[in-house]
Amino acid sequence: MSEKVFEVRWHGRGGQGAKTAALLFGEAALSTGKYIQAFPEYGPERMGAPVQSFNRISNQPIRNHSGIENPDVVLVLDVTLVRQVDVTKGLDPEKGVLIVNTPLETEDIRKKLNYKGKVYTVDASHISKETIGRDIPNTPMIGALIKATGIMKIDELIEDTKKKLEAKFRNRPEIIEGNLNAIKRAYKEVKGV
Amino acid sequence: MKLARTGNEAFAEAMRQINPDVVAAYPITPATEIVQIFSQFVADGIVKTEFVLVESEHSAMSACIGASAAGVRAMTGTSSQGAALMWEMLYIAAGLRLPIVMALVNRALSAPINIHCDHSDSIGARDSGWIQLFSENVQEAYDNLIQAVRIAEHPSVKLPAMATTDGFILSHCLETLEMLSDEDVQKFIGEAPERPNLIKSLKEKKPITIGALDLQDYYFEHRRQAAEGMFNAKKVIPEIGKEFGKTFGREYGFFEEYKMDDAEAVAIIMGSTVGTAKDVVDVMRGEGKKVGLLKLRVYRPFPANELAAALKGKKAVGIMDRADGMSAFTGPVYPDICAALYDLPDGRPILQDYIYGLGGRDVTKEDIRYIFEEILKTAKTGQKDYTLKYVGVRE
Incomplete structure (x- = not known):
């Protein structure tokens, strides 16, 4: 228990893959020998409504089953959410990390949110459109997350995600390739590092 | 093997490894995934289970009772209002001494309508004669469901048993699960012990009656025997928990x-x-x-x-x-x-x-x-x- 558990909150809109992002990130962290939790917040679910999902990652078994109130990292899959949802809630401006899917610069986001802490931006929607062919920003955001935090190595993430996608999309290799490229590009292109 | 599984996935995997003869279920949030995933195992032919689609939880439990009375292993999964709709049949399962095993996802009871966790549903079934095992995490849910089969079927117990998870908090939380091999689970649960069997009795032309009218003359004795099953479960549960620990390294008690x-x-x-x-x-x-x-x-x-x-x-x-x-x-x-x-x-x-x-x-x-x-x-x-x-x- 003495060791701090790494906590993540994902903000997205229903259909954008916030839940899947948490699941994929959790499984990837598990493959590196860590203990994990990934759970969505369930409310009235519908396409486009604000949704949240969460991760806990630790070197020790995780016993805590309460909600996450003070995450180490917050990821925002849809920048328009910042008008509706207090995305920096519970985030420590000293130690916390905010990662936003946007073409804007980190300074723009900081101003927009009136937030003084560490901000990273990455145009995950643009990347996913170019690599996957659709606006599905969740997988590239995982690339940005591990670059910003160093919680795991990019090769480990790529290897595990490849395995997961191969199991799911056996007959659609372009989806697998597209997602992996999306992760690699976001890892490279995330700003604020 | 360390895997990432939600509570519902872990319950479904345990059911696959138990490979029951009959599963009858009706979907309800947040337990739906259990039988949804399991029905895929049935469709893919990787379990031998006869999957009975029913129009309500009352019928799900009734079908399990019929199957179990015929002498086979029967399982179901439900939650909240679903468990409440089973209420009448829960007592019948226990009174007929049928070792049905249920994966129950704990959810609040209406009204007001709510899909999230509290323990009102299983606690509502407190006096029904079902053995109840609560789980701290996904691992325990998985381990509890496997042990529930052994406990329920023990010849000195012969009572239905439920293993529970906290709705959403565990049912939809992906956690680290140490999953046993299919072979190990089969070896642990073993063949179901012989019980009075409707089908066999008909084949052997020695028909038996199950659930007959039982008035002032014998009802009390039969309920007393059922109660004895629960007393015996007190001896059996720690024995099986110890054996589970010896075999797999995770010991369980009361x-x-x-x-x-x-x-x-x-x-x-x-x-x-x-x-x-x-x-x-x-x-x-x-x-x-x-x-x-x-x-x-x-x-x-x-x-x-x-x-x-x-x-x-x-x-x-x-x-x-x-x-x-x-x-x-x-x-x-x-x-x-x-x-x-x-x-x-x-x-x-x-x-x-x-x-x-x-x-x-x-x-x-x-x-x-x-x-x-x-x-x-x-x-x-x-x-x-x-x-x-x-x-x-x-x-």
Whole structure:
């Protein structure tokens, strides 16, 4: 228990893959020998409504089953959410990390949110459109997350995600390739590092 | 093998490995995935199970009763209103001594309508004659469901059993699961012991009747025998928990004592809040506060004597109830603990009840710390200012 558990909150809109992002990130962290939790917040679910999902990652078994109130990292899959949802809630401006899917610069986001802490931006929607062919920003955001935090190595993430996608999309290799490229590009292109 | 699985996935995987003869179920949030995933196993032909689609939970339990009476292994999964709709049939399953096994996802009961966790559904089935195993995490849910088969089918028990998870908190939480091999699970549960079997009796032209009218002359004797099954379960559950530990490294008993040895203030908790509370105990221990907790895993049969032995000499005990019995007294677990301790000649702790987390209300570490501080205060002063408090509610 003495060791701090790494906590993540994902903000997205229903259909954008916030839940899947948490699941994929959790499984990837598990493959590196860590203990994990990934759970969505369930409310009235519908396409486009604000949704949240969460991760806990630790070197020790995780016993805590309460909600996450003070995450180490917050990821925002849809920048328009910042008008509706207090995305920096519970985030420590000293130690916390905010990662936003946007073409804007980190300074723009900081101003927009009136937030003084560490901000990273990455145009995950643009990347996913170019690599996957659709606006599905969740997988590239995982690339940005591990670059910003160093919680795991990019090769480990790529290897595990490849395995997961191969199991799911056996007959659609372009989806697998597209997602992996999306992760690699976001890892490279995330700003604020 | 370490895998990432949600509570529902873990239940479904355990069911696949148990490979029951019959599964009958009707979908309900947050338990739907269990039988949804399992029905895929059936469609893919990787289990031998006959999957019976039904139009309600009442029919699901009825189909399980029919199958089990015919002598085979039957399972189902449900939650909340679904379990409530089964109510009549739950008693029949137990009264007919049918070892049906249920994966129950704990969810609040209507009204108002709510899909999130509390323990009202399984606690509502408290007196139905079902064995009830609560789970702290996804791993325990998986382990409990496998053990439930052995417990229910034990020739001295022959009663239905349910293993539970906290709705959404565990059912939809992806966690680290140490999954056993299919072979190991099959070896552990073994062949179902021989029971009176409708089909066999017809084949052998020695027909038997199941569920016949049983009036003043024998009803009492049969209920007494069923009750004996529950008494026997008290012997069987720790034996199987020990065997599970010997075989797979994770031992189970009626309850787990966490930092209880020199504890002055103890909390009794069931389900997923236990883990969160263990973290709180560690922090408070670091501050020199003598707190501990008792995780109640087996709610029915109720391990009264064992609890009395474990709690004897503690100064104060707080019971955390995730259901409100609407008794105008306390939550439902409190009176059980009270009764268990009543016959202690000395060293009887002061008890207080804390109803929390209804309808999925998040229970934070601060909530749990507050409860421990309250119990500590009672331990220190030697008297209580109240018996019941609602924690985490706005009023």
